[in-house]
Amino acid sequence: MSAIEEDIVFGVLPPQSRLIEERLSERFDAKRHVIREVFSTLEDLGLVERVPNKGAIVTELTPAEVLEIYEVRRVLETHAGAITLLPVSTELISRMEAVQTRHEEAVSAERFREVFHLNIDFHRLQYSACPNKHLVQTIHDYARKAHLIRATKYGDQTHMKKVVSQHWAIIEAMKGTDNQKLVELISAHLPGSPEEYIRIYNIRYGGDRRAV
16 A cells, blocks of 8 residues: 555655554555554565564664665666666666656656656656566565665755756757766766755664664
8 A cells, every 4th residue: 555655655654654554444444454464564574574573663774784785776776787787778778857847847847756756657667678577576675675865856956957957968869878967877877865864863863874
């Protein structure tokens, strides 16, 4: 159920908050067993954890966990860029450009939930050009683990304009034949969000807790 995932990402359900089956079942008009299945999926993604005597609570990633997730993402995504067969089809480019046009408009209008979904759509199209489908699935799984991290930058217009620019640069690279250029763009696209998450975490708890 993407609505629960969105509420976690955007802080409606903040870190360490308890997820109560009955309330969520009423809110989304869903059976309790469906809510439990959603909890299991979110737990697999690292967005929710089960705590004895408390039930399901929203995960709060430590700085160390954040850095580990992004280290894995960098390895996975840059390798996918290296083995993508370039240039990609004109049909895929057209689809990416259409999504990115909508993404840019949503960023300008500060429609952040729309930005969230369009960003996912953009990168699903991007990595659909990678020939290793198991690698692609793992990339998508780790991207979802990063949802909690990435959303911290959505209110930063400077950052979001940079993201828009990077998306268009990735499209241009995929029209060409230089895989190394694509790899460099993918790598440059990753760092900003974890740094902001760690900064906010350190403000909340005090001190530099990168390694905690």
